[in-house]
Amino acid sequence: MNRRDILLGTSGLLAAPFIAPSVRAQGRTEIQFWYGLGGALGERVAEQVTRFNESQSRFRVNATFRGSYVEVMTGAIAAWRAGTPPHIAQVFEVGTATMMAAGPAIRPTHELLGEAGITLDPKRYLAGVRGYYSDTQGRMVSMPHNSSSAVMWVNLDAFEKAGLSTTDLPKTWAEIRAAAQKIKATNAAEMPISTAWPTWVMFEQMSSLHDVGLATKANGFEGLDAEMNLGAPIFTKQTNMLLEMQREGLFVYGGRDGDGFASFPAGKAAMSFNSSAGRAQVQREAKFRWASVVLPYHGDVTQSPRNGVIGGASLWTLTARNRTAEEYRGVAEFYRFISEVEQDKWWHHVTGYVPLTLAAYEASRAEGFYAQNPGADAAIIQLSRAEPTPNSQGFRLGGFVEIRNIIQEELERGFQGQQNTETLLGNANRRANVVLRNFERANRR
Amino acid sequence: MQRKAIFNNKLLPYLLLAPQLAITFAFFFWPAGEAVWYSFIRQDAFGISTQFVWFENFTDLFADPLYHQVILNTVIFSVAVTVLAMGFALGLAVLADRHIRGKDGYRTLLIWPYAVAPAVAAILYIFLFHPDIGLIGRALKAAGVAWNYTLNGNQAMLVVVLAAAWKQVSYNFLFFLAGLQSIPRSVLEAAAIDGASPLHRFRTVIFPLLSPTTFFLLVINITYAFFDTFGIIDALTKGGPGNATQTLIYRAYIDGRVNLDIGSSSAQSVVLMIAVMALTLVQFRFIERKVHY
Numbered sequence: 031m032n033r034r035d036i037l038l039g040t041s042g043l044l045a046a047p048f049i050a051p052s053v054r055a056q057g058r059t060e061i062q063f064w065y066g067l068g069g070a071l072g073e074r075v076a077e078q079v080t081r082f083n084e085s086q087s088r089f090r091v092n093a094t095f096r097g098s099y100v101e102v103m104t105g106a107i108a109a110w111r112a113g114t115p116p117h118i119a120q121v122f123e124v125g126t127a128t129m130m131a132a133g134p135a136i137r138p139t140h141e142l143l144g145e146a147g148i149t150l151d152p153k154r155y156l157a158g159v160r161g162y163y164s165d166t167q168g169r170m171v172s173m174p175h176n177s178s179s180a181v182m183w184v185n186l187d188a189f190e191k192a193g194l195s196t197t198d199l200p201k202t203w204a205e206i207r208a209a210a211q212k213i214k215a216t217n218a219a220e221m222p223i224s225t226a227w228p229t230w231v232m233f234e235q236m237s238s239l240h241d242v243g244l245a246t247k248a249n250g251f252e253g254l255d256a257e258m259n260l261g262a263p264i265f266t267k268q269t270n271m272l273l274e275m276q277r278e279g280l281f282v283y284g285g286r287d288g289d290g291f292a293s294f295p296a297g298k299a300a301m302s303f304n305s306s307a308g309r310a311q312v313q314r315e316a317k318f319r320w321a322s323v324v325l326p327y328h329g330d331v332t333q334s335p336r337n338g339v340i341g342g343a344s345l346w347t348l349t350a351r352n353r354t355a356e357e358y359r360g361v362a363e364f365y366r367f368i369s370e371v372e373q374d375k376w377w378h379h380v381t382g383y384v385p386l387t388l389a390a391y392e393a394s395r396a397e398g399f400y401a402q403n404p405g406a407d408a409a410i411i412q413l414s415r416a417e418p419t420p421n422s423q424g425f426r427l428g429g430f431v432e433i434r435n436i437i438q439e440e441l442e443r444g445f446q447g448q449q450n451t452e453t454l455l456g457n458a459n460r461r462a463n464v465v466l467r468n469f470e471r472a473n474r475r
Numbered sequence: 476m477q478r479k480a481i482f483n484n485k486l487l488p489y490l491l492l493a494p495q496l497a498i499t500f501a502f503f504f505w506p507a508g509e510a511v512w513y514s515f516i517r518q519d520a521f522g523i524s525t526q527f528v529w530f531e532n533f534t535d536l537f538a539d540p541l542y543h544q545v546i547l548n549t550v551i552f553s554v555a556v557t558v559l560a561m562g563f564a565l566g567l568a569v570l571a572d573r574h575i576r577g578k579d580g581y582r583t584l585l586i587w588p589y590a591v592a593p594a595v596a597a598i599l600y601i602f603l604f605h606p607d608i609g610l611i612g613r614a615l616k617a618a619g620v621a622w623n624y625t626l627n628g629n630q631a632m633l634v635v636v637l638a639a640a641w642k643q644v645s646y647n648f649l650f651f652l653a654g655l656q657s658i659p660r661s662v663l664e665a666a667a668i669d670g671a672s673p674l675h676r677f678r679t680v681i682f683p684l685l686s687p688t689t690f691f692l693l694v695i696n697i698t699y700a701f702f703d704t705f706g707i708i709d710a711l712t713k714g715g716p717g718n719a720t721q722t723l724i725y726r727a728y729i730d731g732r733v734n735l736d737i738g739s740s741s742a743q744s745v746v747l748m749i750a751v752m753a754l755t756l757v758q759f760r761f762i763e764r765k766v767h768y
Contacts, residue, residue, distance in 0.1 A: 104732050111522050128735060132521045285625050286713060293607070432734040442716040445626055461541075468736065471526075472519045 058090040061360045062116035065093060066102035066343070067176070070310060074381050075120075081376075082367045089360035091118075099125070099343060100431070106348060110135050115348040117361050120175060122343045123162060124430040127250060129346050130171055131428065131473045137347040137358065139365065140169040145355070146362035150369055154387045158337050158413035162424035163344050166251060172344040173365045176383045178307040179338045179409035180231045182326060185219060186319040188300040192218035199321060202329035203271060206301065210280040219300035221282040223275065226291035226304040228283075228441055229434040230341060231325070232268060233260075238422040239327050239335040240264050245466070248420035250427040254470040258433075260459040267328060269451045273444055283445045286438050305341050306409035309382035322405035324412045336422045338412040342383060384410050428469025433462040507748065513741035520735040532742035541718055542726075549722040552636060553700035559640035560696055561689070564647030569677070571648075572655045582652065589645035593706030600638040600711060624712070628719030631712045635720050638711060639704045647692050654688035655681070686766045694758055701751060723747050 065075050072095050079093040096102045099122035106119035121129055129136060143150055152160050152170055158179070163172045186196045192213045200206045210222035225231050237244040242264045247256035259265075275281035282299070284290030294302035295315035303325065312320060327335040347361050367373060374390035377383065379399060385391045391410055394400065400407040416422070427433060440458040443449050449457070514532055518525045536542050571581050588596070604612045606623040615622040624630040658681060666676050682689075705724050708714060714721035714729065721729075723743065731740025 100733055104735065107520050107735070128520050131519065133523060135521045135523065283626060286715060289625075298607075429734060429736070432736075435729075435733075439715065439717050442626060446628065446716060448717070465734075468517075468739075472517050472736075472738075473524065 058088060059354075059356050059360050061089055061091045061118065061357065061364065063091050063093045063118040063120075063345075063364075064096040064102050064106055064116045065120040066096060066099040066122070067120070068095065068098075071176075071307070071381055074377070077380075078368065078373070078377060081373065082364055085367060086363070089363060091360070091364055103128075106346075110348055110350075113351065115350055117348065117353070117357060118364070119346050119348055120343045121172070121346050123341055123424075124434060126163065126172070126344070126424075127426045127428045127430060127469075130165070130426065131254075131469075135349055136171070137349055138165075138169065138171045139163075139173045139347065140171070142347050142358055142362050143365065146359050148362050148366050150366065154369070154389065156384065156386065156388060156391070156410070156414055157418055158340050158424075159384070159386055161418045162340050172346045173368075174386045175343055175345045175368070176307070176377075176381065177340040177342040177344075177386065177413075178305040178383050179340055179413050180227065180235050180303055180325055181306045181322045181405075181408045181412065182324070183294050183302045183304060183308070183312065184321045184323065185294070185297065185300045185316075186321055187297075188213060188219040188318070192216040192300070196319075196321075199323050200301075201324075201326060203326050204329055206326050207271070207275065207280065210275065210301065211278075213300045214278075214280060220298040221293060222279075222300050223281045224284045224290050224293045224299040224302045225281075226284075226288045226302070226308070227341075228286070228290070229437040231303040232272060232441075233265065233437055234425065235325055235338050236264065236268050236327075238337065238339045239325060240331055241336050241419055241421045243421040244425060245427055248423070249425045250466075251420065251423065254428060254466075254473060256427060256466060258459045258462045258466065260437075260455045260462070264328070264331060265455055266451055267331070269441075269444065269454060272441070273451060276445055283442070286435075306384065306406075307342070307382045309406065322408050324408050334416075336416045337414065337418055338409075339422065339424050340384075340413060382406070384413060388414075427466060428473065429465040432465045436461045436465070510741045510744045510748070513737050514745045515738075517738045520737075528738070532738045533746075536739060536742055536746070544718055545721050545723060545726050548632070548718070548720065549701070551632065552639075552704075552720075552722055553697055555632075555636045556639045556643065556700040556704070557693065557696040559636065560643040561647050561692055563640070564644045564692075565651050565685075565689075567644070567648050568651035568655055569681075571652060585648050586645045588642055589649075591642065593642065593704070594710045596638055596642045597707045597710030600634060600641075600707075604634050626716050628716055631716060631720050635704070635708055635711055638707050639700065642707070643696060643699055647696065650688050650692055651685070654685045658684050690758075690762060690766045693762070694755065697754060698751065701747070723750070 063079065065072070067075055075095075076093055079091045083090050094116075096105050099120075102119060103121050103125050106115055106121070109115040115135075150170075152164065152168060155170075155174060156177075159174045159177045160170065162177075163174055164170050182199075184199055189196050189199075189209070192209070193216065194209055194212060200209050206223070213219055213222040234244060237249075242262050243249050243259050245256040245258050247253045250256040272281060276283060282293070284293055288304070291302055291304040291308060293299040294304070295312050297316070297318055306322065309322065312322075325335075325338060345365070347358070368377070369387060371387060371389045371393055374385050374387050375393050378385040378390055378394060385394065391407075391414075395407070418424075437458050440449075440454045440461075443457075444451070444454040515527060515529060516525050517528045517532070567585055571578055571585065575581075591599070601609065603609050604622075604624060606612045606616055606625065612622055612624075621627075622630065624634045662680060662684075663676060666680050671679070701722075702724055704722070705728060708720055708722065708725050709728075712720045714725050724747065727740050727743040727747065730736045730743065
C-alpha cells in the first residue's frame, strides 16, 4: 500500500461521520433499524430485513444489533434527545407505556400507515397482540413484531418415571401441586417446578387468566393515575401457593428474569414456565421427551380462564427534525411487508414467536405445522381463546420495568423467609405505587 | 542568577494551562455540573417535559428505607473489600519479597487477576460458587451447608465481596511489593542484630515505613469498591436477592439506565460525589497525619 492509498483511506474515514445518516445509497432511501435480539433470533431479524431489501429496490433497511432490550431502548431515547434517532427501534413490551407517553418523539403506526396510503386492518392481527399496542380508540400505536406468551413446559420422561400420565397433563394449579408431590416422592426429577420471569408468569399472566387487574384503570390503559391492585385475593392465593410449594421443596426459585429456566432443558426440572419463544432452546438442548401446554389456572376461582398476555417486543417509529416523507414511507412499507401472510408465517415458523396475523395462523394450521410440531400453538390458543377484557388486554403501566423488579425483589424476600404473603404484597404494592406516581408526575403535560 | 521563572506576559501561563483546563472542564466539571442540574429536576425519559423540583429528588431518596439499606450495604461492602484485598495483598507481598526460588514466576502469576475484566471475574465466581453449577457451591451443598447465594443475602454479599477483593489483590500486591523493596536492607539488618524478632521487625519497622503505600492504597481501594465494582455485582447478583447486594453506584445505574428516572439517578450521583469528597477529606486530614514519608 503506498502513501496515496493511505491518504485516500484516511480521508474516507474522516469524511464518513459527516455523511447524513439517511443518504440515498444507489438511489435507495436508507432506514435505520435498531434491534435487541441476540443469538439465533438476532440472525432471524437480519434475515427478515434482507428479505425486505430484496423484495423491492426503493428502500434499504439497515438493521443493527444494539444489545439487550434495555440497551436498545435507552440508546434510542438518548439518540432522540441528541437528535439522531434510528427510524425504527425495537422496544420490549414493558417499555410500551414509556414510549406511548413520548408524544412528539414517536409517529403512531396508524398515522404513519395513513400518510403512506397503506391500509392495514387492525382486525387482521391476533387480539392479544393488537390490544397490547393499541390506544384506547383501538388504533395501533406501534407495530407488532415479535410476540410470545408464557407456556408450561413438561418433562414427559420425568412424568412417566413418577407414574403420572403423559397425555393428560395437569391443567390447574391444584393438579400441578399434586403432580409435583408425586415427582418429589418418587424422586423422578431433581426439582419438581421451576420458572423463568417470575413476575411475568406468576403475576401478569395470572392476572389476565383470572380477569383480575394487576392495576386499576384497566391496567393503566385508561390513565396515568392507575394504582396497583396486588391486594386482590388472586395474588394472595398465588403468592401463598408459591411460598408453600417452595417450603415443601416442590418449587425451586432459580433467579430473576430468564435465569430460572436453565433447569428445564438441562433435565433437572420436571415442570417449568417460560416464554413460548424458549422452544428453539428446548428443541436444541433437551435430551428427553417434552411438551408445551397452556398455563395452569386456579380451578376454584374460574373454570374458563381468559386469554394470556403477550411478551416480546414491537417496533416504534421515531421522529427526527430532518426526516423526510420518503423515509417514513419506507418504514411503512417495511411494516406492510412483515405483516404479509407469507412473511409472517415464515417468521412464526423459524423463531417460535406467535404469528402476528390470524391469516398466518390459519395458513400454518392448514399446512399441518402444528400436527408436526405439537404444542407450538399452545401460546396462540392461550392468546386468542377469549376476547380480551379490560383486565386481560395487557399492561400500560409507567415504569413497568421497575415494577417487575420490585415484585421480584419482594418475592425473593418471601422465599428467604423474611416476610409472609401479606407483607410481601403490601410492600410490593406500596413501592410500585410510588413508581406509578413518579411516572405520572414526570409525564403530566 | 535568578532561579524563579518569571513570565512577563500575563497571558502566557493561562495559555499553557488552557489544554489541561479545557480537558478538566469538558470531562469533569461539565458532566458533574449536568448531574447537579438534573438532580434538581423531574423529567420524563425523552426530556420532553421538565419541572424544577428543588430538593424533592433528595428528600424522596432519603425517605426511602431501601436507600438506607443501600447505604449500609455500600459501607459493609467497601470496608470488607478494602480490608480483604489489602490484607491478602500485604501478606502475599511479604512472602514474595523473601529470597525464594522462582519468585519472579510467583510475582507474575500474582499480577494476572488484574488483567481480568470485572464481568469475566464474576463469571469465574459463578462457576465457583453457584449452588447448581459451581464447583465450591456444589461441594458446600454436598457437605450439608444450606448454600444458595441466589436466595441468601449474606451469602450473596460474601460472594460479591470475595470476587471484588480477589480482583484488586494483584494491584495492591504490586504496590506493596514495590514498597517493601524500597525499604533499605540496612535498617532491617540493624533491627535483626539488635535482636528484634521477624514479627517485631514487621510491626515496628516495615509497617511504618510502608505507611505511604498503605495510605495510597486505602484511597484507591475505597474508590474502587465504590465505583468500579459495578460489573461484578451486575453479572453475579444484579443487586439481589431482595436488595442485599445493591450498592450506591449499582442503584444509580439501575434508576438511571434501566428505570429511566434521571432525576433520582442524578441525585444519587450527587450524594455519591459528596460522600467520596468527604471521605477523601477525612483521609487526608486525619489518616495522613499518621503517615511517615
